[in-house]
Amino acid sequence: MELQKWGFKENKEVNAAAALTVRHILEAIIQNVDETKTGKPKIHLGHGDPSVYPCFQTSTVVEDALVESIRSTKFNCYAPGVGIDPARRAIAEHLSKDLPYSLTTDDIFLTVGANHAIEVLLKVLAQPGANILFPRPNYSLYEAQSSISPLEVRHFDLLPEKSWEVDLDGVKALADDKTVAIVLINPGNPCGNVFTSEHMQKIAETAKQLGILIISDEVYAYQVFGNKPFIPMGVFGNIAPVITLGTLSKRWIIPGWRLGWIAITDPIGILHKTGIAASIKSCLDLTADPPTIIQGAVPHIMEKTPESFFLNINKLLKEAADLFYERLKDIPFVSCPHKPEGSMFAMVKLNLSALDDVVDDKDFCMKLAKEESIILFPGYAAELKNWVRVSFAADPKVIEDATGRIKAFCLRHAKR
Template identity: 75%
Template sequence: MKKKPEWGFKENQELHAAAAFTIRNILEAIMGNIDESRTGKTMIHLGHGDPSVYPCFRTTTIVQDALIESIRSAKFNCYPDGVGIDVARRAIAKYLSRDLPYLLSSDDVFLTVGANHAIEVLLTVLARPGANILFPKPNYPIYEARARFSELEVRHYDLLPDQGWDVDLDGVKALADENTVAIVLINPGNPCGNVFSSEHMKKIAETARELEIMVIADEVYAHQVYGPKPFIPMGVFGDIAPVVTLGSLSKRWIVPGCRFGWIALTDPAGILQQTGIGACLKSCLTISADPPTIIQGAIPSIIENTSKSFFLNINKLLKEAADLFYEALKEIPLVTCPYKPEGSMFAMVKLNISAFDDIVDDTDFCMKLTKEEAMILFPGDAVGLKNWVRVSIGTEKKVLEDAIARLKEFCIRHTKTN
């Protein structure tokens, strides 16, 4: 037999390109600059939204007890249905219904391996040749990464920093056409730390109805608010336009490693079921991964038994961090935070690049900050805003104070001296 000149397989370059969008890959590249022995400083990681390593942000013992009981019961060692086990779906439906003017059933809920998996499933379901989807700018990077593997054309609408990161609705209308399928809305905001008002959300729903598209409401940080505006789920306006809600256990319960999320059809008119979206979600999940059944079995207890005081304490800690960071930033040259965080655990900070002596852009800023101060921030270019940085404020007070001091020293050191 004639020998083949080379192997029949080779690396998937498209996969590399998609992975370049992910937070993990970007942070890995930045962290490669850390040399704690050279700087004499321990690493401060404000590049991702995972405060679980800090004692003040540890999850409730309710989560631990529920997981132990789920294991010991021996009821949840089986394969689950693709959409999730019924007791967990009912618990999530009941949980979401608390904030809605209508009741969800378990048939409206589809369980996923965290919110990233939910995004993957939804983009798969909506993809078809010629279709397009509207993403915010700035955006959560995994949307961009997953879209590269779908047939959806991506179009970006602006969030307006001088208007509290509200949606540029005129821009949305200009972008959409007859092939637009959905608009993605992240509230509370990642990466901006904003919270949409009820009035603004109603306008978004009315715009979606006018354009005849669905709203994908990414509410991973639901109820994690600490400013003047309360959290209002987009599903409240589901009678105006159909809404698909994404949620997760990760952030509110501070357990990102549990990898448990959901997709909910918050659509009282039933448009998403009538158009086959519900059936398509079920089909997609049938051939996809499932959250561990052990975790699914623990969900009813976690949802029902976690005290309000736990959530109030988490929000109190985040508010204190937001207040500290926002005020301290005013004393640091060449950086500005145009909007004080009110929700999630992030702030977007603008860099005055032209006033730095030897900083080329936001990525260069983050690389040099890591090398000189052993401190990690996330470059804004990766979320769609060049020459900004995203800062996670979900950390202990003393760590945040140290981070602010390091940031100030770095900015002063690199300021142009005319």
């Protein structure tokens, strides 16, 4: 039977954008897993969600904070678009601890996680003819959101041989008088890198020279376990204006709670004076906000989570990163040029010329899922073809099992 001609149809632009998201890409790879055929349980190292493992659990302080918020009956109401003041104030005080200036409640805007924050900022900055600078490799949600934005995207390289530092000469060559911002992710997703203070100052000076703002994605703030400390980009906000993104998701191991923020870390006040802060508020008035009961739990979470909890999570991440990096050395045809120092990820390079019947990184991930029930994230979606992103935030036994299976896969597909 022929369909009646209706006046509506699918939005192919939105479909194409969704195809670039982590969720969509991983769902397609998971379709290839059949544990009954492989006889091996599925191992998901494709995204940063360690909460499924008993060793990575949130603090009881966090759980108690939510229960207290619910039982208080104070947070069953609608919240302002920017978020409730107690939560905003607590986040401002939390971020101010490591800044040479103090943030106020008016500098903080609550979001439904970092993905919502990214969507809001790209909308706010999307002036006619404007362009924005993204890192390569990148977190794929930036690419997905920008594909349905009028903003032109230009990619600068992160340099694996220099601990994934920003190619500043490349940034200067890309930027023009229509460039509005540069995006940084520190600690790095997908690279697991951590920027030094010296490098961050050079980035800020470059942004000032170019007249652009810095969007500093700090979702993995303080989750560092190498020799470099985490330094907020807002420390250099007196050089160039900085918008900082953060969440409860990773540091507190509660990604499903979807509580994030946009912070104006700009002591000179450029972003308030130019109206960017007001535009963020207006945009948030048009969109959904995080559940008020979770917002109500934020002050308790920020003030009472013991430092020992964070130290233990970082210890577990370091042990997992070290184990993964060492086991990777035993796997032929793959390499990790930079040992992870932060976040939950490493970028792994594939030597496809040594593998038979593996076309590219996507094909590698699809066949690995089918044959070994292992889920990895293909690098093409992060703008780096023939690499894969691996999350090492897992139980050590899982890492041992996963790396053993990846090795078996590579040996099986080795060219004779």
